[in-house]
Amino acid sequence: MNAIIEFLIGFFILVGALLSLVAAFGVIRLPDVYTRNHAASKSATLGVMCILLGAFLYFYHLEGHFNSRLILGFVFLFMTSPVAGHLISRAAYHSGVPLWNKSVRDDLKRDMKKASAGNKDDLKKNNKKKALVSK
Amino acid sequence: MLEIIIKLSLLVLAIAMLALIYRVIKGPTTPDRVIALDAVGVNLVAIVALLSIVLKTHAFLEIILLIGIIAFIGTVTFSKYLEKGVIIERERDN
Amino acid sequence: MAFQILLNIALAFLWMFIKVSYDPVSFIRGYLFGLLIIFVLRRFFHSRFYLYRVWSMISLVLLFFKELVLSNWSVVKLVIRPKLNIRPGIFAYETNLTEDWQITILSNLITLTPGTLVLDVSDDNKTLYIHTIDIDDVDDAVSSIKNSFEKAIMEVSR
Numbered sequence: 001m002n003a004i005i006e007f008l009i010g011f012f013i014l015v016g017a018l019l020s021l022v023a024a025f026g027v028i029r030l031p032d033v034y035t036r037n038h039a040a041s042k043s044a045t046l047g048v049m050c051i052l053l054g055a056f057l058y059f060y061h062l063e064g065h066f067n068s069r070l071i072l073g074f075v076f077l078f079m080t081s082p083v084a085g086h087l088i089s090r091a092a093y094h095s096g097v098p099l100w101n102k103s104v105r106d107d108l109k110r111d112m113k114k115a116s117a118g119n120k121d122d123l124k125k126n127n128k129k130k131a132l133v134s135k
Numbered sequence: 136m137l138e139i140i141i142k143l144s145l146l147v148l149a150i151a152m153l154a155l156i157y158r159v160i161k162g163p164t165t166p167d168r169v170i171a172l173d174a175v176g177v178n179l180v181a182i183v184a185l186l187s188i189v190l191k192t193h194a195f196l197e198i199i200l201l202i203g204i205i206a207f208i209g210t211v212t213f214s215k216y217l218e219k220g221v222i223i224e225r226e227r228d229n
Numbered sequence: 230m231a232f233q234i235l236l237n238i239a240l241a242f243l244w245m246f247i248k249v250s251y252d253p254v255s256f257i258r259g260y261l262f263g264l265l266i267i268f269v270l271r272r273f274f275h276s277r278f279y280l281y282r283v284w285s286m287i288s289l290v291l292l293f294f295k296e297l298v299l300s301n302w303s304v305v306k307l308v309i310r311p312k313l314n315i316r317p318g319i320f321a322y323e324t325n326l327t328e329d330w331q332i333t334i335l336s337n338l339i340t341l342t343p344g345t346l347v348l349d350v351s352d353d354n355k356t357l358y359i360h361t362i363d364i365d366d367v368d369d370a371v372s373s374i375k376n377s378f379e380k381a382i383m384e385v386s387r
Binding site: 019022023025026029030031032034035037038039041042043045046078082083085086089090093094099100 | 293297298300301304305307308309313315317318319336337340341344346347348349360362
């Protein structure tokens, strides 16, 4: 029984470390912010979740200490990482980071153009307001 | 056996963090750097978990939660700043 | 749902008072008996029996984990492959969900699916703009979003 648990702990920790490595290589290798975000927001999360699970199993079975903080960290990472990925890619798009030059389709740009053509007056008003605020 | 695996994983995580730091320094745009920094924070969580296994102590496990929360809040703040230019909006009604 | 849980807890306390034993074990036992009573009388409530809803929540969380593992596999394949042979792009997806929290959960799920990432949500909460790593798989992704994710989320809120 102990051997199986030990094997599981080692397996989780090793898989987690390798996934983190893959995420880091993805961040280096992929061509633009959005594709890099795919690697960073998915692989890094699962990697760390695996390592936390391994650490939890270690403390529970080999030291007899049920640590709820590891579970809390696990749940927290699981909930927040997609949100963080979404927020940063949205910020990147709206601050004008270009897509990779081999990207083939951009529906958001098309729809944003349509929207801005539709209510240009609204936009002007907003700009005026912004100028006032910045003064 | 387990000890070797843990040490190896620490080494792998260190390499991953070096790679991410390369992206932080070089990254052509700011969102690139933010993504890499977020991943560095997430990797730090893993390193703290492994270190507390190596040192056989529970004392560091609170830090896992803290680093996770701070990394998330940092990313949110950065992305709000990049998008709107402010972090806390004063005008609630528009 | 909240009413049924409250009733269940009240039944558990009733059980504890009847048995005159105040330890957690008798609370759990009373809770299970109360669950049985509510299950038998489920047709007299206005809403569904709440365990169905709890079950659909659990299956939603399991779906999250499954998608996370699958997407990691695809990222690993993508990064390990020596040649970058991808055609990224952004496509618009019309959703049928209306509530804010449903759209939040849906976009989190989409972010965890292989090769997709939610970029933006339009102001009227109707359209999600999704960045995909390979535009050839769009039909696959859309059909899996429509058929499994939206259905699972609807199941929770029904």
